Amino acid sequence: MRRVSDLVQIYATGDQMMAELTRARLEDEGLDVLVKNSMGGSSAYPVGPSYLFVPAEQEEAARSVIAAIESGAYALDEDEDTPDDAPTG
Numbered sequence: 114m115r116r117v118s119d120l121v122q123i124y125a126t127g128d129q130m131m132a133e134l135t136r137a138r139l140e141d142e143g144l145d146v147l148v149k150n151s152m153g154g155s156s157a158y159p160v161g162p163s164y165l166f167v168p169a170e171q172e173e174a175a176r177s178v179i180a181a182i183e184s185g186a187y188a189l190d191e192d193e194d195t196p197d198d199a200p201t202g
Contacts, residue, residue, distance in 0.1 A: 123175045124165040132163035
């Protein structure tokens with residue numbers, strides 16, 4: 114079992130949807146992610162900021178993915194229906 118002290122915070126946002134989309138992208142890249150909502154609420158309606166944590170040994174890879182997200186590297190072009198790395202069929 115992993116200790117909490119082995120985790121590092123790599124992302125924080127007040128936008129729950131962005132937290133979940135970022136978590137999903139990190140997991141798609143094979144990274145282990147823990148999402149923590151600071152002010153409670155139910156899992157369906159969390160309140161307050163969300164924090165994403167990864168194991169310390171995955172921090173560099175996770176920060177690279179987040180930088181790519183923020184740069185628009187995963188964004189769709191106007192004429193695209195799906196991203197290049199989306200599963201087909």
